[in-house]
Amino acid sequence: MDIEYPEKRGRKDKAIAAGRAAAEQLPWVGWVISALGPILPDRFDADEDRWRTEVTDKLNTLARLHCRPTVSRDRLAWLLALLAAKLDRDGTGEVFVSHEQWESVFPDASRIDVEDALAELAHAGWIQTQPDANSPLGIGGFCGTPLLFAHTHPWVHQLYPSEDARRVAAFALETAENDGDAISADEIRKHFGWERRQLYPALAYLATEVVPNAFFEKHYHPEYPFIWLYLNGEVRRTLREYVQR
Numbered sequence: 501m502d503i504e505y506p507e508k509r510g511r512k513d514k515a516i517a518a519g520r521a522a523a524e525q526l527p528w529v530g531w532v533i534s535a536l537g538p539i540l541p542d543r544f545d546a547d548e549d550r551w552r553t554e555v556t557d558k559l560n561t562l563a564r565l566h567c568r569p570t571v572s573r574d575r576l577a578w579l580l581a582l583l584a585a586k587l588d589r590d591g592t593g594e595v596f597v598s599h600e601q602w603e604s605v606f607p608d609a610s611r612i613d614v615e616d617a618l619a620e621l622a623h624a625g626w627i628q629t630q631p632d633a634n635s636p637l638g639i640g641g642f643c644g645t646p647l648l649f650a651h652t653h654p655w656v657h658q659l660y661p662s663e664d665a666r667r668v669a670a671f672a673l674e675t676a677e678n679d680g681d682a683i684s685a686d687e688i689r690k691h692f693g694w695e696r697r698q699l700y701p702a703l704a705y706l707a708t709e710v711v712p713n714a715f716f717e718k719h720y721h722p723e724y725p726f727i728w729l730y731l732n733g734e735v736r737r738t739l740r741e742y743v744q745r
Contacts, residue, residue, distance in 0.1 A: 576609055577617035581626055584644040585652035591661065591701030592725075593649075596630055596641035611637065618642060626651070646704040653701060664702035665710055667692070669739040676731045683731065685724035696723050710742050711735050 580597070583605060588595035602614065609617075615637050621627040626648035632640025644652075646661065653659040668688055675683045689699055704725040707716060714735045717728035729735075 574617075576606065576613055577620045579606065580614075580617055580642075581621060581644070581648055581652050582656055584627065584642065585649060585656040588644055588649075589657065590697045591644070591646070591649035591653060591704065593628070593643050593645060593704070596643045598641040599632075599635050599637065599639065601641075621648070646701060646708045649701045650705050650709070657697070659698055659701065661701035661705045662709075664692075664694070664698060665706040666743055666745075668702055668706055669710065670743045672729065672731060673736060673739055673743065676736060681731050682728050684728050685721070685726060689723070699723070700725060711738050714738075 580602060583602065584595075584597050585591070587597055587601070602609075606614070618627065618629060618637070618639065621642070622629055624647070626645055627642040628645060629642045630640045631638060634640075650662045653661055671688065671691055672683045675687065685699075685703060688703065692699070694702070700723065707714070707726055707729070711729075715730045715732070716726040717730075718726045721727060731739075
C-alpha cells in the first residue's frame with residue numbers, strides 16, 4: 501500500500517507527531533527539511549504540490565525499492581531506516597537488511613557514507629548490526645528496533661506503534677484494576693483484534709521503550725515479543741504517565 505498524502509488519510513496530527521519525535525531523537529533528521537521539504541510543516545495546506553512531489557512520491561518510490569538516488573550521509577541514514585521498515589513489514593526486528601540489499605538500492609552511496617549512516621542509526625538505538633568479517637564494512641546486515649519502527653511505520657505502513665502502545669497501556673491498567681497483576685499478549689490481541697503487523701510493533705515498543713524494567717515472561721512466540729506482562733506498582737505508575745502524556 502502506498503503512503504498517502506497526509507490530508508487524504510486524515511492522520512496529519514500523528515504524522516506531525518511522528519516527525520517531531522524523530523527530529524527530537526536524531527539531529528540528522530533535519531535533512532528532510534532541506535532535501536525533501538518540511539516533514540513538520542506548520543501549514544499543511546500551503547505547499548501541497550511540494551509535499552506531494554518531494555515527499556510522498558519519493559517515499560512511495562523508496563517503498564517499492566525501485567529508486568537509486570544519489571544520497572548524502574544524513575539523508576542516507578533516514579532512507580536506510582525506511583528500507584528496514586519496508587523489508588520488515590511486521591516490525592519484529594528479525595529481518596536483516598543485507599549489504600547486498602542496501603548496495604542495490606543505493607549504489608551511489610560511498611562506503612564511508614554507509615558506515616557513518618549506520619553508526620548514526622545504531623547510536624540512536626534504531627538498529628542492531630550483525631558482524632561479518634567478509635563484508636566490506638565488517639557488517640553483514642542490520643535489523644530495526646522497536647524505536648525505528650515507531651518512527652518509520654507511520655510513513656511506510658500507516659501504522660503508529662507508539663500510539664498503539666498507549667492504547668495497550670490503558671487496557672493493561674484497566675485489566676489490572678479488574679483482574680489482577682498481570683496481562684497476557686493473547687488477551688491484548690483478542691481485545692484489539694489487531695493483526696501481527698500492528699500488534700507486534702506496539703507490544704515491542706511498550707516493552708522496550710515504555711516499561712523496559714518491567715518483568716516479562718518471554719519465550720519465542722511468532723506473534724508476540726512477550727507472553728505475559730506483570731503489573732506491579734512501579735509498572736502501573738509508568739503506564740499511567742505514558743497514557744496521560
